[in-house]
Amino acid sequence: MTPRQVFPPLTVRTDGLVCGRGGMALTQELTVSVTSGQCLLLRGPNGSGKTTLLLTLAGVIAPLAGSFALEGADREERWLHYCGHRNAIKPRLSVIENLDFWRAVNGGTGEPTAAALAEVGLAALGSLDAGYLSAGQTRRLALARLLVSYRPLWLLDEPTAALDVEGHELVTRLIDRHLDMGGAAIAATHDPITLPDPGRMETLVLGARA
Amino acid sequence: MTPRQVFPPLTVRTDGLVCGRGGMALTQELTVSVTSGQCLLLRGPNGSGKTTLLLTLAGVIAPLAGSFALEGADREERWLHYCGHRNAIKPRLSVIENLDFWRAVNGGTGEPTAAALAEVGLAALGSLDAGYLSAGQTRRLALARLLVSYRPLWLLDEPTAALDVEGHELVTRLIDRHLDMGGAAIAATHDPITLPDPGRMETLVLGARA
């Protein structure tokens, strides 16, 4: 049902990118590039800077040195989805209201809300207060956000956290489809994600814990 | 270094325990018993009631039916550690201050703070503001809480969440040692925990998502 190749070909390229926190470098100089249809896995022990790197790419944290750029996407429109440790799900709003909100705010270019919910397996809980969701269900709802509005680049921070076995497959399926559509993904993860076509995956191991 | 068999033999026994949320049953009638030196793994898809069961045993949620009891421990002293999805770590307090607090409040019967921190691999970060810790580091700090004061029963909700490979081993090691000391553990988890001696583990699979 999803169109193939909806995104213009694009490349995320970092050169000499050093990111860190509180003025301390966490990563060595990173010079990597991720292009359409590719997924970069960030591995590394706790505190090695995966989240920091993702936040830097998301533009939340300023890089200590070097730079990064996205080639191929037009400047004005937003081009990335960030899915972090925290799920940004509001209690007191129903599951559907949560998703509808993000769909409206991010420009609902993607699947309709109901479809996305069914996709992540929350179809039955649409009207439940999102504050009641279990950890994994909350995570699934956060993932549904990626579906309701298309963006070429996904930055995923431990997408499989709190998910059950079936949830792991869900994540792989979603990433795979995203790559099919010509998107790119950078995912920090501890438990291995294996796409059907391993050629699409690269792995970047960040330094041992300082 | 840790004394063997520090806890009196004890048994957690539930009969016909039904837990649920918002007046709705999530689990069927559970009649299980966990004794010293045993670890019960709770498996099950997202939303199947693992957290609810743990919270019920922790006395936070009232059971819908049935009852549970801990035999062998004397009533007056607190006999369980709960380690949930949320880490109860305070930003604005340093790592050491966080741990020291819980050590004092739970009765510092266990290892000294420094030792516990070293154990979970946070020795270097003791003086850092806990708000700066990475997701996994925060989780490790939460685990350290189990060490600084001995309690016979551990209720762990996805202890390995956000932990790296080495962290998984850490959790197994800690649980194993706890069982050695005559403690019991009930752990809800998605990624398999395998103790060196499989005889000590039982698995309880909770029903598919309602």
Added chain:
Amino acid sequence: MTMETTPKQSWWNRIAHPGQFVTWTRPLLWPLTVLTALLFLAGLYFAFFNSPEDYQMGDTVRIMYVHVPNAWLSQFVYGVMTVSALGTLVWRHPMADVSMKAAAPLGAMFTALALFTGALWGRPTWGTFWEWDGRMTSTLVLLFIYLGIIVLWRAFDDQLRAARVIAVFTLVGAINIPIIKFSVDWWSTLHQPASVFRADGPRMPGSILTPLFVMFFAFTFLFLVLHLKAMHTEVKRRRVMTLQRKAAQGVGA
């Protein structure tokens, strides 16, 4: 709300089960309603045709027949709530929190009526609707407490959980209300308002007392009827809610 209903219990345990409570008390509803109606008829007859005008207040004295019972009920209802609160906390009686929840809006209503009729009464007697007289003021504060409790009930989404919390607050309020009354009286004597009609000033002849008492019982029974009715509806509401929840999740299974 689950309780092991062992067969053949005392009436206490029987009414412990919401469903049984409804079936047991519904027969009471109609007789009580009729009795209330009769009392009101009698009371109003006395009040309007069979009691003298007040020598200084004229016909407005008749407001008293509505005002005083309401004023009394405003305190009585809180007493009911306090007992229910104890029932929830101490005996964990399942109907206690239902009664507690049902009583709050009624209490607020009666208190508001006491204030309103009092204000109506104040206009001719004091020339102003509102005077910061001690008893009026403490009634106003009582109204605030009622409203606070109602707001609290609305704020919790899990009513079963709410009950115990609100019970705690109700008890705290019960301890405080006497203190509040006392302090307010102290305060109003501190700066005596200009010309307050001392309510208990004129001694009341029997011709005033009889209707007062009849009305008084009429209103009390009115409360009992409304309370019972409200409890029934509350029980029904909870059943519906759980059913809806079950349905909502049943779809997913």
Added chain:
Amino acid sequence: MTAFRAMLVRELRLALRGGGDMLTLVLFFVIVGAIVPFAVGPDRELLARIAPGMVWIAAFLAMLLGLDRLFRPDHEDGSLILLRQADLSLSAVVAAKLIVHWAVSALPLIVASPFLAMLLAMDLDTFWRTLVSLALGTPALAAFGAVGAAVTVSIRRGGLIAPILIAPLSIPVLIFGTGSITASQSSAALLFLAALSLMAVALAPFAAALAISSGED
């Protein structure tokens, strides 16, 4: 549903659900107003004189009470990071929050003011003036508050800066607010209030958005 409207609806729902509903808000002001006589005594004409100040102080308090919930929840659950990626500009987000914050903390006051007027023995004329001055002045309070709140969440230790930021800005509003009710040349004060609100509301969204987006997570 446009992005901005979605933002408005969301904020409104969050504000009104779970205990924040109108009854609560209005009741809050009525009670704050009713507290006053117990402190200063039931002397009617004395009450009438301090009524304007009390009303404005109540408004100020309500604003302050709501402030902490303006950006912090979104900051703590990560929503703020995502909102920075949204199609909707951050300043538009702030504007929506500002509008709702005003709606739930100033409007109820205006609804409650008749009761306040009765409890504090205001005369009708004063009452109307109070309404007008509130309607004109509270937006400024909300706007200044929003900027302060933004600074608080974005900067560590920002907590210290916010009050210092808010207080001096708010004092003139309060002074002119009360002045516009009591003083003889109240129209001048009203004009000033209106001007202040206009300026504040126009600038606040951009200032707050700047503070948020420049603050590292």
Added chain:
Amino acid sequence: MTAFRAMLVRELRLALRGGGDMLTLVLFFVIVGAIVPFAVGPDRELLARIAPGMVWIAAFLAMLLGLDRLFRPDHEDGSLILLRQADLSLSAVVAAKLIVHWAVSALPLIVASPFLAMLLAMDLDTFWRTLVSLALGTPALAAFGAVGAAVTVSIRRGGLIAPILIAPLSIPVLIFGTGSITASQSSAALLFLAALSLMAVALAPFAAALAISSGED
């Protein structure tokens, strides 16, 4: 380090490192004092007359500001669940929080009251009485506040409900507080005040603990 002391220290650290809360309190307290003169006009002896009431209203409102931070953060990050398992009884936990809450929200007000006295043209004698009454009365305010906060903590947005619950309970404090400053039989009022504080502080921890532990997560 005993458990109770650990609790105290932790609360104190969190409160002091949190930043602006105390500052906000004091500023608000003083601002209230600053607004009143504009409301009632320059009439000094009128000011002096209402000064005690103003001080107490300001104190009451200021104490409301800190309340939301008493239990909510611990509730949201899961600490409250763990504290229920702690060796320290929940009521002791509440007691510790109560003490610190008073120390960080009432003490600053008492310290700031000289400014208020100045703004409101109090004479020295009144000022001293004010200090004493504040010192005796604020514990009760804090205690009632704690109960209100505990009752509303498991409501996701208890924000404004707590004040509504607390205000009626606090009325006696206000009455006796101002009474102890102005009234003829002020000594009696002081006694009432002290008794009230004692009772409230003695009961509040248990009531609050009960409310917390019965409002499940």
